[in-house]
Amino acid sequence: MNLLKENKTIPLTEVGDNQLFPVFLKLNTLRVLLVGAGNVGLEKLGTLVTNSPSCQITIVAENVAPAVAAFVLDKDNIEVLERSFQASDLDGADLVVVATNNNPLNLIIRQEARKRKLLVNFADKPALCDFYLGSTVKKGDLKVAISTNGKSPTMAKRIKEDLEQTLPDNVDTAIQQMHQVRNNLNGSFADKVKKLNEITEVMLTGNKPAKHFNTNYKLLAWTTIFLSATIIGVLLWHYEPGFQQTVQEVHPYFYYFLVAGFIFSMIDGAIGMSYGVTSTTFSLSMGIPPASASTAVHLSEIMSNAIAGWMHFKLGNVNKKLFKLLVVSGSIGAVTGAYLLSSFEHYNMYIKPVVSTYTLVLGLVILSKAFAVKKKKIGDKIKKIIPLGLGGGFMDAVGGGGWGSIVLSSLIAGGRNSRTSLGTVKLSRFFIAFLSSITFITMVNGLHWEAITGLIIGSAIASPIAVRVSNKISAKTIMVCVGIIVTLVSLRSLYVFIDKLA
Structure with missing residues (x-):
């Protein structure tokens, strides 16, 4: 089959715009040659079979990965030749896909394919490709293909996720x-x-949504933020005389917590968790009692999560049904936890090591998740959202953090989309923090406002930045650093407590 005439056009890299011509091939009527059977070969094979399960495929590779062997085990339309590539393998092929990191071999295959007028795709080598295997969205007979001209496959996958959720x-x-x-x-x-x-x-x-739909949501969001800030302000003015003094005098702790709030919020924006546990651990290490530390964390989370949650909502990263379940159950758990922690305020000496133990466990959990190999199970989403929200809200209030570490990680591990889970957890955390803060303010005496104001301002500044840069930072590296720091600081707090007892 002659699929390619003599190529005398300007290379795509010299053109400056997208010159791709989109077509949909009847792959079930063509023969495809796949060279290479490693991890990349498996990805290419999966793309071909997903789009055309009955496509005739011949795989040629010196080494066949176990995963590839298992994938083709029950497929009669796929032939595997475990040997070196030969030019004769191209005879009878209509389409060629190459998934090797052997550059000399790739050039040989390209040259031989040109002689036979065959179209070839090379993995991670756009300059050599005659065509690209773009991301596709499939809804029955509807199929949408996405290409970034070979510039950013990751961006194509992001757009694919958006379309999968947008298309009814x-x-x-x-x-x-x-x-x-x-x-x-x-x-x-x-x-x-x-x-x-x-x-x-x-x-x-x-x-199409009504033209005023987005405007109404924007108005509702800002009204909610304004009213919540007003309620918090009135309560603080009524119950906390020290709040007025803090406005007049700036304690040195304010600057420490300002920087800490910014850093912790940036970390939280990158990995979707750990703001509460890092802020609480830092607060305890600075000598702030557990109830006051949790209050500071939750008050600072109101503004930062309102900003981050609203931006995630604008970007379409919020699952509305999941959001409702988390808000109701999480609020109940958070208020209960805040009430119990405030009731035992006079036993701070004994509560502090308990909270330090909790942050130590969370630090180890974050470390374990950083090195965990996750396998996403499609169609096996976590269903027990209400118990998850109750437990996450309760532990978040008692330990000063954990909503992201517990809820977000559970949602992702349970098969939920990572991006919409992050956005939903962020937005729901605003309400969890708001209700927890009201409970703490009305029950805890002598709050440390230098810490609270520092965290509020620092995290609010970082929140919109963190949402934008969350995809550009290595989440694993950050999680390892956070896990180590939280673990070490928690161990130090426990050591100091044990030393005092001795």
């Missing part, structure tokens, strides 16, 4: 119905096109 599940039903309408229409071609345009225009208009 019943879109295939609409397509089938439109197919039946098309077959039953009478008249000229122009009349049929006009009628179909009218029908689809109504369908699209019906799915």
